[in-house]
Amino acid sequence: MNMKQLPWMSLGALALAVAAVAPASAQQKSVAVTAIVEHPALDSVRDGVQAGLKEAGFEVGKNLKWQYQSAQGNTGTAAQIARKFVGDKPDAIVAIATPSAQALVAATKSVPVVFSAVTDPVAAKLVKDWEPSHNNVTGVSDLLALDKQMELVKQVVPGAKRVGMVYNPGEANSVVVVKQLQALLPKLGMTLVEAAAPRSVDVSSAARSLIGKVDVIYTNTDNNVVSAYEALVKVGQDAKIPLVASDTDSVKRGAIAAFGINYRDLGEQTGRMVARILKGEKPGDIKPEISTKMELFVNPGAAEKQGVKLPDALVKSAVQVVH
Template identity: 85%
Template sequence: MKHLSIAPLGALVLALAAVSPALAQQKSVAVTAIVEHPALDAVRDGVQAALKDAGFEAGKNLKWQYQSAQGNTGTAAQIARKFIGDQPDAIVAIATPSAQAVVAATKAVPVVFSAVTDPVAAKLLASWEPGKGNVTGVSDLLALDKQMQLLRQVVPNAKRVGIVYNPGEANSMVVVKQLQKLLPTLGLTLVEAAAPRSVDVGSAARSLVGKVDVIYTNTDNNVVSAYEALVKVGQDAKIPMVAADTDSVKRGAVAAYGINYRDLGEQTGRMVARILNGEKPGNIKPEVSTKLELFVNPGAAQRQGVKLPDALLKAAAQIVE
């Protein structure tokens, strides 16, 4: 009778030990954004960096995939269905339309939203408390009274504030409604211009010429993705632009007291890491970014017809040259 050759038990245990940790640690995260622009790209990169810091590195023990919907809500829904079919350990949905698409499509896969202004108004969560479901995340909600204080510092005599926004984007409508209530209490008037698509941003901005003293740009994804069109109008018509996100200052806004979206991404990534380590998203309270920074762009100010006060320049975390 032929004897089978059997590896010694110790060698077998060592072989399994060499393989099993990698298998046990292998996690998957799928990331989607409604569109690609500097702020949302910074969120994505911040998520990946925070996951790496937490021990989850793409190509080693983490399967990482990313898709942009290129500004199309129908595409966002297709990406959501595709990612849910992949059954990742977590889906990160960047910006309100992508988050709405993913949350509408699954009650099982953990979802972490980011760069969503008001998750309750967007119907992602029932309240700002842990929801016991499969959704949590990080909001980029800003205190608008502080935004208006900055606006007044840039344009002290402003009376009419213009805003370009997408009426189909929930996060933009939240800001518009808040401004409609807030501005009259500050002696200011809001002048609205709708831009349902990115290609409408330039013409919407031009419709404000002669009607406003300053334009405030919130984190509307259509507007931010076409920000250069807005900047051109501001320069041509000498209308200063004050932004809600610091990345827009690098692209031509005069100033922003806003969120650093890389930091927002890292905050989101730390939340994703908690889920990869076993926490349930429904037990994690949604968060708001609390780290705000003042960015100013003196060159843009000059091109848009204003001079920034010295106090503002001294207070800035970054002066964009």
């Protein structure tokens, strides 16, 4: 645009003209997403976030800049990603799973952080309580009622007394579940037998250490365990130990049953929350949410391989029967 050719144009009109021809990217919002590791449940959250944003009018390639990085299970890498994303100054950062959320909350007090797939954000010290934080953090939890989980365990293995759990003692959400089960199970006439797996490569040996000591293995959404679920399934099949999960995606990978959250829906719920922030709401004014949509998945073939038969009524009540 040549100023000499526009002697009649005021500065205000010129500014409007420049804005009209400004590239669309100048009007874009920016969202960065990180996950502690890639596995089906967390991948579903990531894809759901993008879908939730699109539903709210923010579409990648049109008016939304999107970047994603996985820490590949490494908390040190999670901290590096957090620092990079904070330096990029996006309009919001989504942290999928507890370790990534903790890294981001430690890295910034100003850039909006929305956590997702975090079991207990209070215990993880992401927020003080379940009320609006009045700072830069909010999000969506995948907290489950463990009494309902143990009801499913009893339906799958009616005589179960000893419940095994493989978990990463360094992952806050798993430690919370262990403590809750330690308090709950004695009331149900059951006991918890723990096996630590600090790394994904430890899952197989931890599971094998439970052979002869447990009647069933219950798995929460521990990221090390879910990342190496096939190793756990092999132990379950070889030793005829039934596996009951809290993650419905794990049923497709060999768990017998799961009464859990649809992680795609959880991601969409998170995406809608992020959209509210992109439209001007402050994260500290938004109360953390819990997903309330629960689904039952069953896998009769896995049950047979692990030495049990699922009750017909349980199979008929499932949202999805995996074959």
